[in-house]
Amino acid sequence: MVERYYIVGADIGxxxxxxxxxxxxxxxxxxxxVEHNLITPxxxxxxxxxxxxxxxxxxxxxxxxxxxxxxxxxVKAIGLSVQGETLLALGKDGRPLRKAIIWLDxxxxxxxxxxxxxFGNEECYKITGQVKFVPxxxxxxxxxxxxxxxxxxxxxxxxxxxxxYFLWKMTGLFISEGSLLCSTCYxxxxxxxxxxxxxxxxxxxxxxxxxxxxxxxxxGNIAPKIAEEFGLTSETTVSxxxxxxxxxxxxxxxVKPGIFSVSIGASLAICATLEKLxxxxxxxIPIHYHGIPDVYMAHTFTTGGMALRWFRDTFCEMExxxxxxxxxxxxxxxxxxxxxxxxxxxxxxxxPHLQGAMAPESNPKAKGVFFGVTLRHKKQxxxxxxxxxxxxxxxxxxxxxxxxxxxVHEIKVLGGGAKSRVWNQIIADVTKKPxxxxxxxxxxxxxxxxxxxxTAAKIFKNLQSAVENSVFIKERFExxxxxxxxYDEAYAKYKELYENLIPLFEAS
Numbered sequence: 001m002v003e004r005y006y007i008v009g010a011d012i013g014x015x016x017x018x019x020x021x022x023x024x025x026x027x028x029x030x031x032x033x034v035e036h037n038l039i040t041p042x043x044x045x046x047x048x049x050x051x052x053x054x055x056x057x058x059x060x061x062x063x064x065x066x067x068x069x070x071x072x073x074x075v076k077a078i079g080l081s082v083q084g085e086t087l088l089a090l091g092k093d094g095r096p097l098r099k100a101i102i103w104l105d106x107x108x109x110x111x112x113x114x115x116x117x118x119f120g121n122e123e124c125y126k127i128t129g130q131v132k133f134v135p136x137x138x139x140x141x142x143x144x145x146x147x148x149x150x151x152x153x154x155x156x157x158x159x160x161x162x163x164x165y166f167l168w169k170m171t172g173l174f175i176s177e178g179s180l181l182c183s184t185c186y187x188x189x190x191x192x193x194x195x196x197x198x199x200x201x202x203x204x205x206x207x208x209x210x211x212x213x214x215x216x217x218x219x220g221n222i223a224p225k226i227a228e229e230f231g232l233t234s235e236t237t238v239s240x241x242x243x244x245x246x247x248x249x250x251x252x253x254x255v256k257p258g259i260f261s262v263s264i265g266a267s268l269a270i271c272a273t274l275e276k277l278x279x280x281x282x283x284x285i286p287i288h289y290h291g292i293p294d295v296y297m298a299h300t301f302t303t304g305g306m307a308l309r310w311f312r313d314t315f316c317e318m319e320x321x322x323x324x325x326x327x328x329x330x331x332x333x334x335x336x337x338x339x340x341x342x343x344x345x346x347x348x349x350x351x352p353h354l355q356g357a358m359a360p361e362s363n364p365k366a367k368g369v370f371f372g373v374t375l376r377h378k379k380q381x382x383x384x385x386x387x388x389x390x391x392x393x394x395x396x397x398x399x400x401x402x403x404x405x406x407x408v409h410e411i412k413v414l415g416g417g418a419k420s421r422v423w424n425q426i427i428a429d430v431t432k433k434p435x436x437x438x439x440x441x442x443x444x445x446x447x448x449x450x451x452x453x454x455t456a457a458k459i460f461k462n463l464q465s466a467v468e469n470s471v472f473i474k475e476r477f478e479x480x481x482x483x484x485x486x487y488d489e490a491y492a493k494y495k496e497l498y499e500n501l502i503p504l505f506e507a508s
Contacts, residue, residue, distance in 0.1 A: 004023060004024065004070075004074060005023070005024045005074060005075075005076045005459050006021055006022065006023055006024070006029065006068075006070055006074050006075045006076065007021075007022045007023075007024075007075070007076060007077045007078070007079060007450040007453050007454045007457070007459065008020070008021060008022075008061055008064070008075060008077070008078045008079070008236075008450070008453075009021075009022050009079050009081070009445075009446035009447060009448070009449040009450030009451075009453065010057060010060065010061070010078065010079070010080050010081065010446065010449060011081040011082075011244060011247070011443075011445040011446045011449065012053060012057060012080060012081065012082045012083060012162055012163075012166065012244075013083055013244065013265060013445075014038070014083050014102065014103070014104070014265075014267065014306070015035060015036065015037075015038065015306070015309065016033055016034060016035045016036065017033070017034045017036065017053060017056040017057050017060055018031065018032070018033045018034075018060070018443065018445075018446055019031065019032045019033075019034075019057070019060030019061055019063070019064050019446070020064065020443055020446035020447070020450065021064040021065070021068050021070065021075075022446070022447060022450040022454075024454070024459050024460075025469060025470070026447065026450070026451070026466065026469055026470025026471070027470075028440055028443055028446070028447070029064075029068050029070070030064045030067045030068045031064065031443060031446070032059075032060040032063035032064050032067075033060075034056040034059055034060050036048070036052050036053060036056050038102060038104075039099060042107075044105070044106045044107045044109075044135075045105055045106075045107050046101075046102040046104040046105040046106075046355070047099035047100060047101060047102060047105065048086070048099060048100045048102055049099060049100070050088055050096055050099075050100045050162070050165060051096070053100075053162065054165075054166065054169060057166065058229060058230060061078075061230045061231070061232075062230060062231050065230070065231045065232070066231070072231055072232050072233050073233050073235060075232055075233075075236050076235075076236060076237065076454075076457050076459055077236060077237045077238070077239060077450075077453040077454055077456065077457035077459065078170070078222065078236060078237070078238050078239070078453060079216075079239055079241050079247075079449035079450050079451075079452050079453025079454070079456075080163050080166055080167070080240075080241030080242075080449055080453075081241055081242065081243075081244045081247035081248070081445035081446060081448060081449040082161070082162045082163035082166070082180065082241055082242075082243065082244055083102075083103060083162055083244055084103060084161070084180055084183050084243045084244070084245075085103035085136050085137060085138060085161075085183055085184070086100050086101065086102050086103050086161060086162050087100065087101045087138045087141045087142065087159065087160075087161070088100050088159070088160045088161070088162070088164075088165050089145065089152060089153075089156045089158075089159060090156065090157055090158045090159075090160060090165075091155050091156070091157055092155075092157040094157075094168075097152045097155055097156065098149070098152050100162070101141050103136055103267075104136075104306075104355045105135065105136075105141070106135045106136075106355065106356055106364050107135060107144060108135035108140035108141050108143065108144040109135050109364060109365075110144075111135070111140045111141075111143040111144045111147065112133040112134050112135050112137070112140045112364070113133075114143065115133040115139060115140060115143065115185070115201075116132065116133040118201060119133070119197075119198070119201075121133060121283070122283070124185065125279060125283050126190075126279070127188050127189070127190065127195055128182065128183075128184075128185050128187065128188065128189055128195065129182055129183075129189040129279070129286055129287035129288060129289075129296075130182075130183055130185055130286050131280075131283055131284060131285070131286050131359060131362055132362050133185065134356075134358075134362065134364050135356075135364050136183075136356075136358075136364070137183060137184060137185040138159070138161070138183075138184040138185065138186070139184060139185035139186050139198060139202060140185070142159060142186075142202050142204065143202055146202065146203055153203075156204075156208060157208070158174055158208060158209070158210065159204065159208050159209060160174070160176070160210060161176060161180050161181075161184070163176065163177070163180050163240070163241055164176045164180075164210045167219065167238065167240065168210075169226065170222050170223060170226050170238050171219060171220050171221075171222065171223060171238050172223055173211070173219060173220070174210035174211060175210050175211050175212075175213050175219055175240060176209070176210040176211070176212060176213070176240075177212070177213050177214055177215045177217070177240040177241075177242065178192055178212070178214065178215065178289035179215050179242040179243040179246045179288065179289045179290060179291050180242070180243050181212065181289075182287075182288050182289045183243075183286070183288065185198065186198040186199055186202065186209075187212075189277070189287065189288075189289060189296075190277070192212070192289075193212065194206055194209065194212075213240050214240065214293040215240055215241065215242040215246070215289075215290075215291045215292065215293065215452060216239055216240060216241070216242065216291065216292070216293070216452035216453070216455055216456050216463070217239055217240045217456055218237055218238075218239050218456040218457060219238055219239060219240060220237065220238060221234050221235060221236065221237055221238065222234060222236045222237070222238050237453075237456070237457045238453075239452060239453045239456035239457065240452075240456075241291075241449050241452060241453070242290075242291030242448070242449070242452060243288070243291065244263075244265070244269075244445050245263050245267075245269035245271055245299060245301065245445075246271070246288070246289075246290050246291035246292075246297070246299075246448070247291055247444075247445045247446075247447075247448030247449045247452065248261065248263045248269070248271075248414045248415060248444045248445040248448055249261045249263075249271040249273065249290070249291070249297065249414075249444075249448065250291050250292070250444075250447075250448035250451055250452065250463070250467065251414060251438075251440065251443070251444030251445055251446070251447035251448035251449075251451070251471070252412040252413075252414045252438045252441060252444045252471060253412070253438070253467050253471040254271055254273055254412060255273060255290075255292060255295070255463065255464065255467055256273055257273050257274060257275040258273070258407065258409070259272070259273055259412065260272045260398070260401075260408045260409075260410070260411055260412065261411070261412040261413070261414060262394055262411055262412070262413050262414070262427070263413075263414050263415040263417075263444070263445070264305045264390065264413065264414075264415045264416065264417025264418065264423070265305050265415035265416055265417070265445075267301040267302065267305070267306065268301060268302050268305070268352075268390055268393060268394070269299065269300075269301040269415075270298075270299065270300050270301070270394065270397045271288075271297045271298070271299045272297060272298040272299075272401055272406055272408070273290065273295065273296075273297050274287070274295075274296045274297055274298060274406075276296070277296045278296070280298070280400070280404050281404065282400075282403070282404070284359055284360040284362075284400050285298045285300060285359055285360065285397070285400055285401060285404065286298070286299055286300050286358075286359055287299070291448065291452060292463060298401060298404075298406060300358050300359035300360070300397055301358055302352070302353065302356075302357055302358040302393060305390075305415065305416055305417050306354065306355075307352045307354050307368065307386050307389070307390070308331075308334075308383070308386050308387070308390075308417075310354060311382065311383060311386055312330060312331070312334065315379060315382070316330065316334065316379075319333045319334060329419075331416070331419070331420065334380075334383050335420050335421070335422050335423070337379070337380035337383060338380055338383050338384040338387060338422050338423075339422045340380060341380050341381055341384045343388075343426075343429065343483045343486050343487065344388070344486040344487065344489075344490050345377075345381045345382075345384045345385040345388060345490075346374075346376060346377065346381060347372045347374070348370065348371070348372050348373060348377055348381050348382065348384075348385040349370075349371045349372050349385065349389075349490060349493050349494055349497055350368070350369065350370050350371070350382075350385040350386055350388070350389035351366070351367070351368055351369040351371075351389060351494070351497060351498055351501070352368060352386060352389040352390055352393060353366035353367055353368055353369075354367070354368040357498075359397065359400070360396055360397060360400045361396075361498065363502070363505060365505045365506055365508060366498070366501075366505050367501075367505060367508065369497065369501065370382065370385065371493075371497055384426075387420075387422070387423045387426050388426055388430065388487075388490065389494065390417075390423075390427075391423075391426045391427045391429075391430035391431065391487075392430060392490070392491050392494040392495075394411070394427055394430070394431055395430050395431045395491060396495070398431055398433070408433060409433070409434075410433055410434045410435070410436055411427065411428075411431065411433050411434070411435045411436065412435075412436050412437075412438065412441075413427065413435055413436070413437055413441060414437075414438070414441045414442070414444035414445070415441070415442060415444070415445070416442055418437045418441035418442050418444075419441075419442050421475075421477075424437060424475075424477045425477050425480070427477075428477040428478065428479040428480070429479050429480050429483040429484070429487055430487045430490075430491065431479070432479045432484060433479065434476055434477065434478055434479065435476070435477040436473055436475070436476050436477075437473075437474045437475045437476075437477075438471055438472060438473055438474055439471070439472045439473075439474050440470075440471075441474065447470060447471075451463060451466045451467060451470060454466060
């Protein structure tokens with residue numbers, strides 16, 4: 001007889017898939033991580049093979065089941081935390097017609113302009129919650145396919161997001177939910193239904209899209225064939241999940257108004273839970289549907305931890321080699337070097353926009369920049385300047401939120417970046433706000449997905465009680481006043497540098 005219940009919480013990210021097996025008390029029993037590569041045919045194009053992501057997911061589930069040795073019938077639910085804005089085009093046979101277009105992809109710049117000319121950014125914000133039309137949104141990508149790959153466009157049976165595809169693979173149902181759909185720019189955040197005028201303009205119908213459900217909703221049992229492949233039973237239930245950043249917010253307890261969380265993974269994601277649906281009067285901060293029905297959040301993202309991963313992969317072969325030999329995390333070696341550099345990186349300023357900038361800049365043409373390089377700067381200066389640049393980006397968004405009237409008292413950090421004590425302290429010093437990490441901060445998205453799935457499967461009484469029993473503070477980083485002046489000056493230069501480079505970004 002099974003006495004303990006378990007949940008699989010999966011975080012399907014941009015560059016890695018993380019699978020956690022979590023018990024009914026919210027404790028992570030075991031975890032598996034599988035990295036996967038992106039395909040970059042050009043500077044603007046970022047793609048992935050969706051089947052690679054699916055097989056990473058399957059391998060991860062099998063790995064945690066094998067390592068934990070739990071009974072298959074004790075695994076009651078599967079929940080998904082998933083990257084947003086990545087577009088899939090499926091044919092009638094269910095096969096992808098082309099590679100998935102990743103959220104980082106910027107090829108649809110002309111199409112974003114066309115949508116802006118047709119509908120206007122104000123209409124975009126009022127209907128979708130997104131501040132302007134950019135190449136990131138699936139609406140722009142669909143229009144690009146129609147204009148540049150008509151042979152693919154004309155064969156499309158379903159346009160899906162990554163979560164939709166995984167739900168279909170597991171249940172045979174085409175289903176999506178609001179936290180993923182709100183940034184497609186063809187879903188109406190006010191009515192929680194399709195934006196029909198946009199569908200008409202794109203040349204698609206509701207039949208090309210999945211059925212709309214709420215996040216964290218039980219949609220049925222896993223298909224017997226897939227259950228067998230995973231090593232599960234067909235009694236395991238599958239629920240809709242949520243956007244990775246919404247799941248991460250849930251996983252650190254950001255489920256009520258007044259709480260602010262920052263996820264540092266491949267993207268830098270900022271979430272502030274709102275009391276009700278509301279819009280920034282200045283139209284700078286995107287509004288998203290939360291992973292909780294009828295709850296909303298001010299939310300923006302840009303390249304974050306991906307900038308540090310780019311630095312690792314491009315310049316840190318020696319550190320990677322040492323980490324392999326000593327069986328250590330390469331980022332811990334980078335952290336150690338960064339901690340030896342004084343705040344402000346001796347005048348080195350970085351703009352972290354390696355794949356365009358989101359709010360509050362909202363500039364897909366922005367680029368990454370290192371400014372103020374001198375002969376005294378070493379590799380570790382560049383690593384620290386990246387961390388400080390991300391912290392400046394967090395401060396930019398906090399400033400915009402506070403101008404709107406949303407108070408930020410403390411910051412909860414999650415994702416891979418939460419493991420870095422030096423980075424957490426930098427964020428605290430730059431923003432002048434306490435930074436808090438929780439027990440499972442680096443796996444918060446998996447925990448959030450499990451909380452949603454466990455609530456849907458009635459393992460937990462409700463979401464609030466699940467959060468209270470699963471989320472615990474680990475460490476608190478107080479801002480150091482002696483660093484305020486240095487970082488105020490660096491932050492001012494950061495903003496000035498971006499403003500002065502706008503004409504060059506536009507011309508590139």
